[in-house]
Amino acid sequence: AEDMRAQHRRMSHGARRPVALVVDSSADLPDTVLDRHHIALVPLQVMFGDQTFRDRVQLKGEEFYQRMRTSKVNPTTSQPTPAEFVRVLRDARAEADEVVAVLLASRLSGTFASGQMAAKAAGIDRVEFVDSASASLGLGLLALRGAELAESGWPAKAIADELRRVRRQSGCFITVDRFDNLLRSGRVSRGKALIAGMLDVKPILSLDEQGGIVPVDRVRGRNNVVPRVLSLLERRLSPRPATVRFGIVHAEAPEIAERIRAALVAAYQPRDCFVSLATGVLGTHVGFGAWAVFWQVEDGTPSHIPGGSR
Numbered sequence: 001a002e003d004m005r006a007q008h009r010r011m012s013h014g015a016r017r018p019v020a021l022v023v024d025s026s027a028d029l030p031d032t033v034l035d036r037h038h039i040a041l042v043p044l045q046v047m048f049g050d051q052t053f054r055d056r057v058q059l060k061g062e063e064f065y066q067r068m069r070t071s072k073v074n075p076t077t078s079q080p081t082p083a084e085f086v087r088v089l090r091d092a093r094a095e096a097d098e099v100v101a102v103l104l105a106s107r108l109s110g111t112f113a114s115g116q117m118a119a120k121a122a123g124i125d126r127v128e129f130v131d132s133a134s135a136s137l138g139l140g141l142l143a144l145r146g147a148e149l150a151e152s153g154w155p156a157k158a159i160a161d162e163l164r165r166v167r168r169q170s171g172c173f174i175t176v177d178r179f180d181n182l183l184r185s186g187r188v189s190r191g192k193a194l195i196a197g198m199l200d201v202k203p204i205l206s207l208d209e210q211g212g213i214v215p216v217d218r219v220r221g222r223n224n225v226v227p228r229v230l231s232l233l234e235r236r237l238s239p240r241p242a243t244v245r246f247g248i249v250h251a252e253a254p255e256i257a258e259r260i261r262a263a264l265v266a267a268y269q270p271r272d273c274f275v276s277l278a279t280g281v282l283g284t285h286v287g288f289g290a291w292a293v294f295w296q297v298e299d300g301t302p303s304h305i306p307g308g309s310r
Contacts (some may be wrong), residue, residue, distance in 0.1 A: 020038065028276045033144065039143055101115055105135055108251060143298040144272075204232065249292050250278060
């Protein structure tokens with residue numbers, strides 16, 4: 001909690017800015033990136049039995065996985081409290097004329113709706129809410145682009161419109177090593193999980209335009225997943241985009257993440273290629289050994305040119 005207060009103090013002591021960015025804690029951007037661009041964080045909640053933690057504030061990623069490995073109860077998650085949203089949005093409005101809040105896909109969580117309701121109930125105006133239709137670094141990369149546009153002088157409405165354009169030409173591939181956590185979250189049926197486990201089948205999943213989970217492919221054997229994902233990605237990114245960013249997130253699978261990072265940097269020379277340990281909010285639902293690749297294509301005509309007409 002003190003880390004978050006310090007972040008807001010740093011923001012408030014600086015010069016007033018036209019637009020501030022807010023994300024929820026599922027964004028998986030490194031703290032250094034959040035601090036550099038003054039992106040404020042609204043924590044979701046992670047529960048182990050009757051113990052509740054504010055994600056990334058009271059429970060860092062490494063601590064979450066250590067606890068999940070030893071806990072006798074399975075973790076669960078919940079959206080941020082209305083009070084958390086009100087506090088962070090008010091702080092953001094106190095140091096900026098407008099706010100852009102980029103949040104977890106509304107198909108995956110009630111976080112987006114909770115943020116809108118909190119702002120309305122508290123009378124916090126001039127906030128543009130962007131449904132990322134994604135999670136983790138899919139959300140994080142969008143917010144990073146939004147922060148860059150804000151620093152370039154774009155107004156909040158134009159930033160939100162541009163992020164929705166970029167969102168439509170971006171995507172992800174997700175795979176899990178075990179089905180236990182997906183079973184508990186209701187994302188896969190017990191029968192399918194049992195058969196897949198017996199056959200050592202690993203699913204490759206994605207998110208549709210609304211942020212819903214959809215199957216893409218399935219692969220026999222853990223060692224065959226990385227080459228298949230890279231092959232699928234090659235198809236999605238052909239012809240090669242001029243400007244692309246990648247985010248690789250993992251639930252304690254650092255060797256695979258580094259292998260993928262090296263392959264993507266060599267093949268695409270991306271603007272950024274982040275590697276992050278998945279926050280507890282994502283780790284709760286995908287389990288140990290899961291990983292995902294997110295891409296963000298920024299090619300095309302922007303919806304707004306600062307100083308010009310839209």
